[in-house]
Amino acid sequence: MRVTVTINRRPEIADPEGATVMRALHELGYTEAATVRMDRVIHMEVDGDDADEVRSRVEEMCRQLLANPVLEDFEVEVAP
Amino acid sequence: MRVTVTINRRPEIADPEGATVMRALHELGYTEAATVRMDRVIHMEVDGDDADEVRSRVEEMCRQLLANPVLEDFEVEVAP
Structure with missing residues (x-):
């Protein structure tokens, strides 16, 4: 499944x-x-059949590796 | 004006x-x-009244500084 992860620095963080x-x-x-x-965008191809399961695994990847939860917010979109 | 620049590595480039x-x-x-x-996304606020002019200035910024035209493609979106 195609997954797009958008990682944005929190607005209050320089x-x-x-x-x-x-x-x-x-x-x-x-x-002007x-x-x-x-900001950063990560495009991934992730093996799996269940969109909810893929999303929750990718959210786990974000918390563990892809994003810095102190400084950044992330958003995971799974394409149908 | 709000401008979003998406900078993607060309598909054939590692x-x-x-x-x-x-x-x-x-x-x-x-x-999995x-x-x-x-990829990278740059969110900008750019002073100016004319959307076409803002777009062409930001495309110039991309070619000169923001993107590496040898490795990357860019796309400029100007919000109305």
């Missing part, structure tokens, strides 16, 4: 990578860039 | 980060993970 990119954009003359946030 | 994550998942017992690809 995003140093985004801040660096914004500074670089301003130095290149793109001063007002905010920049960098 | 994704060493995804391969590393997949290996780690397998070592943790998640052997068959493929893993890591």
